[in-house]
Amino acid sequence: MRRRDFIQSSALASSGFLLGIESLMKFSGREEFQLNYAPHFGMFRNSAPNGFLNELDFIAEQGFRSLEDNDMKKRSLEDQMAIANRMEKHGLTMGVFVAHTIYWNEPNLASGRSQWRAEFLKEIRESVEVAKRVNAKWMTVVPGHLDLRKDMGYQTANVVETLKQACDILEPHGLVMVLEPLNPRDHPGLFLTKASQAYEICKAVDSPSCKILYDIYHQQITEGNLLPNIEASWDEIAYFQIGDNPGRKEPTTGEINYRNVFKYIYDKGYRDVLGMEHGNSIKGIEGEKALIKAYRASDSF
Structure with a gap:
């Protein structure tokens, strides 16, 4: 075989091999998503049984790039590490992980009582250490009743x-x-319900360490008008969470057009984490496959 023909044949073979690998990756669903969605533990317990480390392996294999764990602070030091x-x-x-004790039925931060404030600030200091340990940047705060x-x-x-x-504690650590x-x-009776209210508070606090977690599920129920409200509060939003309504399951199972919402967020330049804070609409491995398929479809824009 002439050298030129050999080179051409080798190039075609290599190209075919690479295309085959690419196709295999797409077939297996392991290519990364456009947005940075974060599953939580238990979401893929059937596909990756026998512990959270196996779930982390599976999450990465499926192309997800983040994890969300509300209960991280409650886990043992060994598990965190x-x-x-x-x-x-x-x-x-x-x-995100939850930074403090949430008072669902009685006022704490809204009351102004010194003991509640001291407790909250103590828990924020504790959460700084957790954040350092697990390389977290964000922590969830709910002001309570x-x-x-x-x-x-x-x-x-x-x-x-x-x-x-609290910002005086967080700012030196970039949290x-x-x-x-x-x-x-x-959650009837809570102090904080609307994006505009959170926006007002963040503007008053005036710190890079106090921003909004915009939970799309909650705000669809509270006020709807999602895209205009996201736009209006955009410069104070640092994190998103996901859940369709009704049902609080994966995208495509309810009334929210998540493909449009995700495209809007992407086009605005958001590249940080979107927490998948919802359940699976179908039980078992088939439900976990359906969930991944729903995110592939909603992320296709």
Whole structure:
């Protein structure tokens, strides 16, 4: 065979091989998503049984680039370190964990009481150490229940003052607490419900360590009008969470057009984490396959 023909044949063979690998990767669903979605532990327990480290391996194999774990702070030191090491191996980013005790039925931050403030700030200091351990940047803060004995203006001032003191703790470490408004249907009586309210608080606190966690599921229920509200609060949003409505399951199972929402967020330049804070609509391995398929479809824009 002439050298020129050999080179051409080799090039074609190599090209075919690479195309075959690429096709295999696409077939296996392991190419990365355009946006940075973060599953949580238990979401793929059937596909990757026998522990959270196996789930982390599976998450990475499927093309996800992050993990979200609300309960990270409650885990043992050994588990935190094991999770962090496995995430580092796969190049996974840590999403949010819950930074403090959430008072679902009584006021704490809104009350302005010194003991509640001291408890919250103590837990923020503890969360700084957790964040360092697991390479996290964001932590979730929910200000708790309304104080029905105080006007809203006084409650807001109390929350703002506490968050300013928390920022003094967080700023030197480059960490961010993200305030999560929750819908009043699932969580009646809470102080923080709307994106505009979180925006007002963040502007008053005026710190890079106090931003908004925009949970698309909660805000669809509370106020709808998703894209205009995301736009209006954009410069204070640092994190998103996902869940379709009704049902709080994966995209494509409810009324939210997640393909449009994701495209909007992507076109705005957001490249940080979007937490998959929802359940699976179908049980078992088939449900886990359906969930991944739903994200592939919604991420296709």
